[in-house]
Amino acid sequence: MLPILVENVVYRHINNGLVEKKKKFIDHLNKKEINDFIENSDDSTETYSQFSTLHSEFLVLSKITGKPHQKKTTFSNDYRIIEGEENEYRILQYHFTYENQGYQLEIGSSLSEVNDLTFIIRLFIIIVLVVILLVTFLADTVYIEYLLKPFYKIIDTKIRRVNEPEAFDHTPINAKSRDFRELDLVLNQMMDRIGELFKKEKQFISNVSHELLTPIALLKNKFENLLQNDSLDDNAIDKIAGALRTLDMLKKIINNLLLISRIENNQYEANEKINFKEILNDLQEDLQDRIEDKEIQFSNQIKHDFIFTGNKTLIHILIYNLVTNAIKYNKPEGSIVVEDGFNNGQYFIAIKDSGIGMNASQIEKVFNRFTRISSDQDGQGLGLAIAESIAVFHRIEIKVTSEINEGSKFTLLFPEVHLHN
Numbered sequence: 001m002l003p004i005l006v007e008n009v010v011y012r013h014i015n016n017g018l019v020e021k022k023k024k025f026i027d028h029l030n031k032k033e034i035n036d037f038i039e040n041s042d043d044s045t046e047t048y049s050q051f052s053t054l055h056s057e058f059l060v061l062s063k064i065t066g067k068p069h070q071k072k073t074t075f076s077n078d079y080r081i082i083e084g085e086e087n088e089y090r091i092l093q094y095h096f097t098y099e100n101q102g103y104q105l106e107i108g109s110s111l112s113e114v115n116d117l118t119f120i121i122r123l124f125i126i127i128v129l130v131v132i133l134l135v136t137f138l139a140d141t142v143y144i145e146y147l148l149k150p151f152y153k154i155i156d157t158k159i160r161r162v163n164e165p166e167a168f169d170h171t172p173i174n175a176k177s178r179d180f181r182e183l184d185l186v187l188n189q190m191m192d193r194i195g196e197l198f199k200k201e202k203q204f205i206s207n208v209s210h211e212l213l214t215p216i217a218l219l220k221n222k223f224e225n226l227l228q229n230d231s232l233d234d235n236a237i238d239k240i241a242g243a244l245r246t247l248d249m250l251k252k253i254i255n256n257l258l259l260i261s262r263i264e265n266n267q268y269e270a271n272e273k274i275n276f277k278e279i280l281n282d283l284q285e286d287l288q289d290r291i292e293d294k295e296i297q298f299s300n301q302i303k304h305d306f307i308f309t310g311n312k313t314l315i316h317i318l319i320y321n322l323v324t325n326a327i328k329y330n331k332p333e334g335s336i337v338v339e340d341g342f343n344n345g346q347y348f349i350a351i352k353d354s355g356i357g358m359n360a361s362q363i364e365k366v367f368n369r370f371t372r373i374s375s376d377q378d379g380q381g382l383g384l385a386i387a388e389s390i391a392v393f394h395r396i397e398i399k400v401t402s403e404i405n406e407g408s409k410f411t412l413l414f415p416e417v418h419l420h421n
Contacts, residue, residue, distance in 0.1 A: 010114050011090065015075055018092035018107050022073070025059070025105065029098065034061070058082060060106040064095070080108065087112055150175030151183075158187055168195070202265055212254050220247050256382040260369075263314065263389040270394060272312045276349060277302045279316055280338055283323055290327055294334070301339040306347050308414060310394045318390040319349070321383040322410050326353035329408070343413075352409040358402040366400060 058080070074093045079086055089108035096103055150173050157169055168191045173184045223240050226232065232240075262268065280302050284291075291298050308315070326336045334354040341348060358366065365371050367388040370381040391398050395415045402408035 014090045056110040058108045064102040064104050150180040216251050260389045263393050268311045270310045274308045274312050297335040299337045314390045318387050321387045322351045330355040347414045350411045354407040357404040357406050
């Protein structure tokens with residue numbers, strides 16, 4: 001818009017200059033001067049042309065046949081070739097009659113400087129607009145960052161880093177905005193309620209542990225005492241033995257569920273140094289009978305003395321459950337390979353078996369409680385659920401890959417790297 005306004009102002013100025021030149025020419029015009037113009041013309045068109053040395057202006061006077069109907073001054077932009085050079089001009093055209101002879105007067109002024117000026121102004125405007133946009137964007141970014149700083153602080157300190165209610169920071173956030181202060185207050189109140197529920201849940205777990213396991217122990221003692229009665233026949237003994245097996249299974253399920261709950265409620269310490277090579281050597285020795293019964297080739301390829309800080313008992317349960325799972329779902333005379341290494345600086349342990357494998361749907365549900373890959377196998381489907389809870393507690397990532405009838409591979413990716421030679 002601005003260059004157009006500039007062009008209008010410049011054109012108005014040029015038009016005024018051309019009108020002045022026309023007025024001076026007409027005021028000093030006489031028959032002798034016209035005859036001199038015509039006689040000095042080199043062509044036979046009875047046209048006289050006069051140019052400035054730099055072709056910035058020109059004047060053309062020519063006769064026309066007949067008399068013009070009216071004296072009229074018009075302005076236009078047009079290209080003219082002057083002495084072999086083409087330029088754009090602002091041209092004044094004027095028709096007039098002098099001593100019954102019609103004439104056409106053209107006076108032109110070059111527009112090259114105007115076009116250059118307009119181009120410079122447009123370029124300047126574009127640069128100014130770009131600078132304004134950048135400054136506005138940076139200012140808005142800084143201002144928004146300043147306004148949202150309390151919000152980001154709330155997310156970072158009171159939401160993202162909080163894994164349990166006890167670790168929640170109730171310190172009020174320093175914010176000038178009333179909305180952020182209100183949000184902070186509501187979060188504090190919400191976490192207070194969650195903290196109370198968390199305490200009640202822990203108390204409930206403790207009560208369940210006592211209330212359920214105690215009667216199970218009493219029933220087990222009574223059934224064991226009944227087995228000592230010589231008057232019982234074989235059928236009664238078999239029924240009592242079956243009841244004892246059911247009680248043992250029930251006790252194991254309760255203990256496993258309580259273990260998961262305690263892990264998820266962060267009721268364990270994680271400050272012990274753990275050497276995985278030692279754990280795998282102990283597990284191989286403990287499970288040797290089960291490995292030999294199934295004629296499985298077990299290959300322990302742990303090479304690194306990797307020391308990890310966590311809960312040794314839970315880590316032992318984690319790896320134990322993965323290895324026993326590999327034994328349980330393996331094929332007779334199959335193989336299990338346990339190896340470790342570093343992937344992009346991240347330590348991993350991989351447990352690979354040659355078992356029945358899983359499809360994509362089974363992989364998605366493999367860590368769900370009471371889920372079993374095959375109904376032919378014994379168990380309650382809690383082993384891998386416990387393994388996942390322990391992994392989450394230690395910030396360990398478990399990746400599972402598997403193919404039907406080819407086997408499965410469970411990979412533990414550890415969050416920290418501390419290598420000891």
